[in-house]
């Protein structure tokens with residue numbers, strides 16, 4: 001195995017994807033050749049750095065997602081608020097109107113129950129009352 005072939009197979013060697021025969025040859029070459037061993041170490045190190053960077057990238061992304069979620073919620077809240085106020089006003093207006101209608105209906109029903117002709121009529125007992133016979137308030141005063 002020469003250096004060129006070894007370096008070509010290094011990635012597959014690290015991932016364990018080489019046939020067993022070539023795997024042994026690459027391993028033997030890495031043990032003998034300082035340059036290829038260093039290159040292999042460099043690859044391993046760079047993969048570690050990339051992996052670490054991937055892990056670090058998750059945090060800003062998470063922050064971005066959370067901020068986007070908060071903004072979305074705020075926008076939803078802003079758009080929801082006018083509808084809510086409208087509904088509250090409509091609800092209270094409906095309650096007021098229905099309450100007034102119920103009171104009016106009660107008054108009208110009460111008046112309809114008694115015929116209007118009897119309202120202005122003086123009851124018979126009242127007609128026989130003699131105002132002169134009533135005890136005068138003047139008697140109580142000295």
Ligand SMILES: [Zn+2]
Pocket residue numbers: 002003004006029033034035036037
């Ligand atoms: Zn080599």
